Amino acid sequence: METNLRNYATVNRTVHANYHYSFWAFFSITSLWVIYLTQQGMTLVQVGLLESIFHIASLLFEVPSGTLADRFAFKTVLIIGRIMAIIAGILFLTGTGFWWFALAFIIQAFSYNLDSGTNEALVFESLKTQHLENHYLKITANLNAIYELADMLGLMLAGFFVHWHFSLTYVIYIFTSFLAITAILRMQEPLTETSVEKSTTTTLATIIATSWQFLRTHRLTAILMFFLACYEAVGTTYFFYFQTLMSNYHLRGWQISAVMILAAIFNIFGAKNAPKLEKYWSKRHLIVGLIGLMIVGLLASLIPSFPILTCCFILISLITTVVEPIFNDYLQQQIPSDARATLLSVMSMMFSLVMIGFFPIVGALVSWLHFEQAFFVVGLFLLVSCLLGLIGRSFLTHKN
Numbered sequence: 001m002e003t004n005l006r007n008y009a010t011v012n013r014t015v016h017a018n019y020h021y022s023f024w025a026f027f028s029i030t031s032l033w034v035i036y037l038t039q040q041g042m043t044l045v046q047v048g049l050l051e052s053i054f055h056i057a058s059l060l061f062e063v064p065s066g067t068l069a070d071r072f073a074f075k076t077v078l079i080i081g082r083i084m085a086i087i088a089g090i091l092f093l094t095g096t097g098f099w100w101f102a103l104a105f106i107i108q109a110f111s112y113n114l115d116s117g118t119n120e121a122l123v124f125e126s127l128k129t130q131h132l133e134n135h136y137l138k139i140t141a142n143l144n145a146i147y148e149l150a151d152m153l154g155l156m157l158a159g160f161f162v163h164w165h166f167s168l169t170y171v172i173y174i175f176t177s178f179l180a181i182t183a184i185l186r187m188q189e190p191l192t193e194t195s196v197e198k199s200t201t202t203t204l205a206t207i208i209a210t211s212w213q214f215l216r217t218h219r220l221t222a223i224l225m226f227f228l229a230c231y232e233a234v235g236t237t238y239f240f241y242f243q244t245l246m247s248n249y250h251l252r253g254w255q256i257s258a259v260m261i262l263a264a265i266f267n268i269f270g271a272k273n274a275p276k277l278e279k280y281w282s283k284r285h286l287i288v289g290l291i292g293l294m295i296v297g298l299l300a301s302l303i304p305s306f307p308i309l310t311c312c313f314i315l316i317s318l319i320t321t322v323v324e325p326i327f328n329d330y331l332q333q334q335i336p337s338d339a340r341a342t343l344l345s346v347m348s349m350m351f352s353l354v355m356i357g358f359f360p361i362v363g364a365l366v367s368w369l370h371f372e373q374a375f376f377v378v379g380l381f382l383l384v385s386c387l388l389g390l391i392g393r394s395f396l397t398h399k400n
Contacts, residue, residue, distance in 0.1 A: 014126050014188045015139060018119065019146055021183035024176045025082065025115065026147045028154030029169045030092070032256070034243040036166055037101065044244065046098055048363025051240070053102050055352040055359070057109035074122035078184045081114030082177045089174040093167055113348070120328070125190040137325070144271035144325045152264030159257025215346070221331060227287065228327050229350035234294060234382070235320030236355070237362050238375060242313050245371045249306055263314045267321040274325045286326065291386060293319050298379025302372050309372070 030036070037047050084107055091104035123143075124136055158169050215222040246256050277286060297316040301309060331347065365374035 010188050011126050011129065011132065013186070014190075015123060017183050017186040018123055019142065021078070021180050021187070022119065022143055022146045023150045024180035024183060025085075025119075026150045026154075027173075027176045028151040029158050029172045029176065030089075031151065031155055032158045032162060032169070032243055033092075034240050035162060035247055036092075036169070038244070038247070039166060040095065040101075042098065042101070044241075044363045044367045045360070048360030050098070050101055050105050051359040051363075052356050054105040054109045055355040057106040058113055059349055059352040059356065061110050061113040073189050074118050074125075075184050075187055075189050077114050077118050078122075079181055081111045081118075082181045082184070084108070084111035084114065085177045086174050089170045089177065093170045122187065122190065126188070129190050140328055141272060141274060141325050144274070144321065145268050148264055148267040148271050148321060152261055152268065155260035155264065156257045159255075159260060160253045162253045162256055164253070224327055224331065225347045226350050228323065229347065229354050231290070231294065231323055232320060232351055233354040233358050234298075234378065235316050237359055238298075238313065238316050239320075240359075241362060241366050241371060241374075242309075244366065245306075245309065248371070259310055259313070262310075263317045266314050266318045270318045270322040271325060274322045277322070278326065286323075290319050290323055291382070295379050295383050295386070298375050298382065301379070302376035304372055 034047055037050065038044070042050070088104050088108035088111060091100065091107065095101045095104055120140070120143075123139060127136055127139070157172070161169050215225075246259065251259070281289065294316060297312045297319075301312045303309070362374060362378065365377060368374075369377070
């Protein structure tokens with residue numbers, strides 16, 4: 001009994017240390033990087049290319065970084081990730097041209113990949129050692145709320161620096177990375193029989209083969225992974241290019257902060273209450289509803305009114321936030337422990353694949369058609385795709 005209580009306390013301490021790590025690691029002081037790069041002389045086309053370089057690097061690093069987490073200590077991988085973040089921050093501070101920033105993005109991609117799946121896997125495996133997996137949905141909802149809180153505070157602070165020493169945001173980014181490392185050191189590495197076996201017998205080829213076999217035999221899970229990647233790509237792209245819209249409307253620093261804080265408040269509310277949605281709707285109905293709301297937000301972006309565009313921005317940010325914990329919980333329950341981090345990395349790899357093409361194309365559209373028309377086109381494309389998909393499914397069902 002005493003041993004169980006001690007183990008439970010250790011898991012609880014690890015979860016809370018992970019909350020602290022998540023706050024500092026995702027403190028979004030550099031989220032206004034599109035504005036930062038345009039101030040450094042980058043065009044929107046170059047910004048799109050830099051984001052593509054980031055995702056190409058992310059694609060190349062994703063499975064190897066996930067494999068590191070499956071083969072070695074989760075804590076070690078997270079610490080290396082924060083060290084890479086510090087190096088990237090230094091490069092952004094000293095960057096003077098396209099290729100210098102490209103190098104910074106490549107290293108930052110490696111940093112993100114080392115965290116991708118690793119953080120969630122550490123929490124889930126820690127809970128699993130005490131048979132507490134049923135608490136994961138609540139914890140992942142808390143983590144998403146922390147991400148949003150870190151986003152809100154980071155963006156609020158960044159907004160005030162937009163027209164005054166904007167480079168200081170990267171100094172703060174480096175400092176928060178050091179704080180994240182101190183939080184990692186307080187975590188307890190989950191020591192399970194599975195983790196001991198994988199560190200001695202599992203090979204890279206075995207883990208990749210396990211991932212491929214799992215996705216082949218669990219096609220619904222693979223489809224949901226791809227859906228989540230596409231959905232988040234649209235939301236992420238809207239968020240980043242909305243920054244250029246605020247610059248075009250000549251918003252002051254405090255006004256940019258106010259818009260971001262308002263969106264973050266809605267996102268925190270959505271992240272905390274996302275698990276409750278499953279009590280009222282099935283995942284199928286949630287998918288249809290979330291896609292419908294995304295299309296409404298994109299099509300309404302055609303209206304050249306900043307208040308309406310701000311509402312569209314808040315709506316798209318909210319529904320992008322809501323979708324993540326719901327599908328993250330479902331996918332975690334389907335994935336085997338010996339390849340958990342790798343399969344979660346594969347999901348991130350799908351996101352990178354979508355973003356490699358999608359982000360620069362939208363950047364070119366924004367430069368050519370302006371923000372409002374560009375995202376209306378995206379919404380129209382999404383609407384037509386959904387209608388064609390429904391027609392195709394109806395035809396196949398009738399034929400069978």
